[in-house]
Amino acid sequence: MPESQSTQSANRPKSRIQQKNRQIIVDAALDVFSTYGFRGTTIDQIAARAGMSKPNLIYYFASKEDLYVSVLEDTLDQWLAPLAELDPDGDPIDEIRRYITAKIAMSRARPKASRLFANEILHGAPAIGGFLQGPLKSLVDDKAAIIRRWVEGGALAPVEPAHLIFMIWAVTQHYADFDVQVRAVLAAETTEKDRHFDDAQAAILTVFLEGLRPR
Amino acid sequence: MPESQSTQSANRPKSRIQQKNRQIIVDAALDVFSTYGFRGTTIDQIAARAGMSKPNLIYYFASKEDLYVSVLEDTLDQWLAPLAELDPDGDPIDEIRRYITAKIAMSRARPKASRLFANEILHGAPAIGGFLQGPLKSLVDDKAAIIRRWVEGGALAPVEPAHLIFMIWAVTQHYADFDVQVRAVLAAETTEKDRHFDDAQAAILTVFLEGLRPR
DNA sequence: AGGAAACTTGACTAGATGGTCAAAATAAAC
DNA sequence: GTTTATTTTGACCATCTAGTCAAGTTTCCT
The missing domain is CATH 1.10.10.60 (Homeodomain-like)
Structure with missing residues (x-):
């Protein structure tokens, strides 16, 4: 770019x-x-x-706003990178698995960036509305088209592509954004720190990959 | 009390x-x-x-904080109601479907309450940490036990119950909390207002119900 | 009607906060 | 080593905002 x-x-x-x-x-x-x-x-x-x-x-x-925008912009590219790598020529199920895995790894590695982003969107994206309507929408449109082809080719269960992407964003970022809630609910179960990310990944892959398998 | x-x-x-x-x-x-x-x-x-x-x-x-806490507490009960209704004696798949449907309806009907709650959690739940560790955890523990029984009885695919609940929260609340992003990405596709909630529900049910079917 | 209690608000205060400025300290250039 | 450019900061200001207060207005009760 x-x-x-x-x-x-x-x-x-x-x-x-x-x-x-x-x-x-x-x-x-x-x-x-x-x-x-x-x-x-x-x-x-x-x-x-x-x-x-x-x-x-x-x-x-x-100014404070200057700094805020700088910090946000610093994270945006990283945020899109995994989706950008979705390969139209790969095996659909494998590609989805890779994407989910990458997004969870990101939530785990950079939870603060995720929360910064979530907070910005939650409040109406006053600073990055243009990014959402521009680069983000373009990328999603692009990748949704790939997913749609997979569905039409019978390689994935019939699902509206954009919503599949939203679902993956939601479940993966949840563990960064709602970290406090997750920890409160799982309290004491956690022996080693951040262990729950592994459990989360297993649960998400179980449901999504099986749920998306063509039939 | x-x-x-x-x-x-x-x-x-x-x-x-x-x-x-x-x-x-x-x-x-x-x-x-x-x-x-x-x-x-x-x-x-x-x-x-x-x-x-x-x-x-x-x-x-x-005080401002007084009011803030009042508003939050006003929404908490409503927030838990659908999960509380999960019926151990119902058909597992039907119960999950009902729960997902109820949560989406809630995101659609009360998006502001969802965003208020999300914002509070995002910032570390300073005002409702006790609620998370108390009533919320209790309810989730309770319902997770039900789901675990379903899984062990072979009525659901093997999935860690608490994470299944998190996943459902994530995908349903996403449409309220990240409304701006969803609308930006779907821009122009939407003929009638809020139509995308129906599409979202279809996509979520497709993936989750199929992904959770025993096998 | 009349008095008490409940409700309402203009004017104000104290503290917090984003940002300025001039002067000092440090680094770079020659 | 001296001059110039860059970096650093204490002191300061203007504005915003949570909360107060005393004086008014409305409602309630008999």
Whole structure:
């Protein structure tokens, strides 16, 4: 995807210090924004976590919103990557299995990014509405067409493709977004930390792969 | 639960005006809280939507947090009702179908309540952590035991019961919580408003009921 | 009708918070 | 080593907002 080359901000040479500090700030911001939301987060909180003063943070990101958008954009590409890899020439069931597995791995590895994203959508996507209607919709349309061909070819049970994608998003991201609830309900069952991700994956694959097998 | 009898608020007879105005406020608060979150909401916003002055609102709910908790508690019981109705003596597949159908109907009818709840969990359930660990966990444990019996009796495909419940929550609530995203992706396909809820239900039932059929 | 209780609100306060600014400290360039 | 550009921050300001208060208005009860 050749974009954001000449368009706007990505033109300063970015000194070594710039590079380092911007990364530190974005990491701190993900932590805080994902926990408290945009309005619930203060610049001071982020600055404290990043180990610098508030004016210094403002020196790197002109405003709170600027920073918020940067953090979000940082995660969007990663978010789409697994779906983008859905291979029209692969075995349908295998492809779905790979996709589900990749999405669960992502929920497990980057739960904060998932929650940041979920929070943004939940509140009406004020900052990334364009992303949803543009790149996201395009990608889904594209992949839905592939799934539709699989269904029509009799390789998958008849299911509306877009809704299958929604279902997979829902069940996989649930474990990141509703982590507190999952842990509360499973309390004490968990011997080793995050063990439930494995159980979740098994349950999801059981239901989806069997439910999608052609018949 | 014998509590807060003599302590403070829950004892006034609630005049006609009290009853009416508290309801108006709670309704307005659900609107605003579900859209902007706790921190993103101002008392003035809620008061304006409720058609009264801020001090008057404070007269009915001592603080913003008070009101927030009231609104949340108002929705929690309704939230659990469908799961509570899962009948151990019914046909397993029929019972799951009924449950999924009821949850989708709820997402469609009360999307704001769903989003309020989702937002609260997403941010670590600061106000209802006790509810998750108490009533919610109890109910899930109870119903998971029923499902486990079904599985052991060979009436359902082998699946970890708690995760099956999570999966159903995830796919059904997704359509309320991520409404903006769903609409963005499906844009233009929708002839009649909310039509996609029917499609979603069909897709979910297809996958889950077939995926859960014993084999 | 008349007095008490319940309800309503304009004006206000205290604290929090996003962002500014000028001056100091550090790094880079020569 | 000196000059210049970049980075850093303490002090500050304007605005927003949760909550208060005293004074009014309406409703209820007899």
